[in-house]
Amino acid sequence: MTSYKSFAVIGAGTVGLPIVNALAATKDVSVILLSRPGSSAKTVPSSVKVVQVEFNDAAAVAAVFKEHKVDVVLSTITTTASAAQKSLVDAAKLAAIKLFVPSEYGLPTEGHKDGPLGEKNQIAAYLKSSGIPSTRIFTGLFTEFIPWLVDYSNGGKIKVVGKGEAPVSFTSVPDIAGFVGYVLTNLPPSELEDRILRLEGERSSLNGLATQFKTSVEHVDSITGDAGEFKTGLQHEMDVGAGSTGWDVVKNAEGTGSNAAGSANALWPGHQWKSIKEVHNL
Known part of the structure; x- marks a missing residue:
């Protein structure tokens, strides 16, 4: 069983809010949703606290993580803003976060150098250089x-x-959110840290x-x-x-084996x- 008990989701868009709901449906875990100051109100489960904070203020974000004793940070900000994740990584390091799930949720980015896919790959490299374990989730469209x-x-x-x-x-959004909620609350850290999970x-x-x-x-x-x-x-x-x-x-x-398309589907048995x-x- 996982040792992760407290989650912070950054952003509540197409995939962010469903992930919040999936995590909140799990017993014995706490979930907070971080949104930018002035953003529209989000409808979330009663157990989820919404915290408004400027994402570019690493110290302020880190203070939120520490206050809520966050174990895992999940970034779901949009592809076009993926470079903004750097300050979130800085905040995660300040707060000694156990696992960071960057905003991938799309085409494979490993090895890319340019464009939006390259920016996501750079965030993965920044996480590694910061010493923060990460889980990258490739979903396709x-x-x-x-x-x-x-x-x-x-x-x-x-x-x-x-x-x-x-x-x-x-891969459908409900399947993505359900998968994220399942693996983060059921699998041991050894199966998640510094892993790329490929869905289909x-x-x-x-x-x-x-x-x-x-x-x-x-x-x-x-x-x-x-x-x-x-x-x-x-x-x-x-x-x-x-x-x-x-x-x-x-x-x-x-790729083949664990690098093949859909190879991570098996981590959610029976689905x-x-x-x-x-x-x-x-």
Whole structure:
């Protein structure tokens, strides 16, 4: 059994709030949610205390961690703000945190040097240099975000940049939150410290999504509209294979064993992972 009894979640967005709920549903643990001053009120379980603090003030954040005797810090801040995690790591070191779970929850970042994926990898390196044990969780794309990625609402087709043939890992938000809550409250530290956990709810190519959504593929040079450049960049990564949670960017190949896509699914025995069709009622 785990020795972790007190958790601090940073951010309450798409995956943050579900993780808060999953942890709070566990007996004999305490959970706090950190949000920025002035942020909108969050609806959380009655057992969860919401603390407003400026994330860039390492001393102030560390004081919160110490006051609540936090064992584990989970950062869920957005990809575009991942560099801001550095001050959170500094706070964790000041407070002698036992485990830090950085904001990954997406495509594999190990080995990346540039862009948003590179920034996340740099945070992992900073954690290591700070001497704080960490657990990185690669999930692939959130299954719920498929329509967003392929611009499905604009014409009802699966818009694909590139060939669209490479396999992509998709994992639903409830599965991600449930997994995080389970492993952090059931597994011993030896199975979590300085580990990369690779999830996969379902595996499909972007082209293959068309069959599931009962539509056709439209190959395009780029995705336009809101966040179009970001979506285009993601699809370019996926087109070379990096959409799989088992992808090794250094070797330019799929990993095997504990480095394979979905290899960490087994850590949550008996769980039935949600399919694409189930999530989207197809």
